[in-house]
Amino acid sequence: MSLPGPDHGNPDHAHMLANKWMNATKLAEMVKTQGLVYKKGKFSAIEEQQLRTAIEAFKAGRGLTNDQLQDIIFQKNEKGKDNAFWSEITSALALRPIIAVYHHVRRAFHPKKQQGKWMPEEDAVLKQAVADLGQQWEKVSEIVGRMSSDCRDRYRNHIANREVRVTGVWTKEEEEELTAIVTEMTIQQGKDFDNDVFWGKVSDRMGNRRGRQQCRIKWTDSLSKTVKNEGQKPRWSAQDAYILVHKVDSMNVRDDTEIDWKTLPDSDWNLWSAHSLQRRWLTMKRGIKGYEDMTHQEIMDILRVKKAHLPPASAARKRKVTSVANIDEPADPEPGDAGPSGTQEGASDGQDRDADGSTDDSDA
């Protein structure tokens, strides 16, 4: 079709993804038996754009009003009428199963999709509604006037266990307790403590004094690194920045929302979790003046020079960097200055930047 996608593999598969409502089991089976490939996880900015375009095209093609479109998405009209809709917009995406697009679009177009803070009155209404109805979030949603998932989140994260919940700095004892629980649930069972933790369970075992994401963030951002580094807390260095830029560069994506951060950590450089690397990336990006209005390519061009000491156009670098071993590390691991003087090409205008770009074009 219109997409010149790099490889949308088997056309049968594309058709299947756009037309068959497969559940997780079936999907997994297809992956196994037929080599089906599909995409999971957050929709990238590019996918969002493709979806918007496809929806607009559908709407224009049938001369629909916004209300009619809304009706199709939420199916307030009579059943089974015009349900080419989901298949049609899904096929604009090539690698997404129809069920994923369905959920995504329904969330995105939801009339109660309002953002914003919860007022104390809303909390009270929510609490009462749950007391009356139990955790029937669709019914609760009617009463509270927010999306059911938002009601659930609010309840789960802020109403439930409010009496025992602790916030603020973690004590030494809490940290040790969390470390013990996580290592017991993962390492001692041969699982991976970066990926295989059920945080709800962990929170339970902490007596709910800390919530799911409190535990998770504490672990992934802080404690896990200490565990990996034999009790020492590692510091982010210029070399780390250098490696990160190289890795992102080698992914050749059009936009950083297309990056699957899970693939970035590797065994030679495993102090940093996917999450912390993503945060680092954001921080670096924001260090660039005017980054909001720049494309991914432009941002990469700047970072390549500033952090990775590569020529800006990337033309030379096509090699795939899959592990740290493939990266020419900055020559001297001296703290304070990690400038890899060796990698510098004889770039014509080659202005020599210092290693951590402390004084250059970052904004005021």
Added chain:
DNA sequence: ACCACCATCTGGCTCGGTCG
């Protein structure tokens, strides 16, 4: 029994704010 379609429940992630 099967299929298209849908609601709801479970689990994970992003990102801005704040503080030292």
Added chain:
DNA sequence: CGACCGAGCCAGATGGTGGT
């Protein structure tokens, strides 16, 4: 700055229901 936390946002899995 970077470390850390809070609050909200998002996707996946599960388990229907009504029509054939």
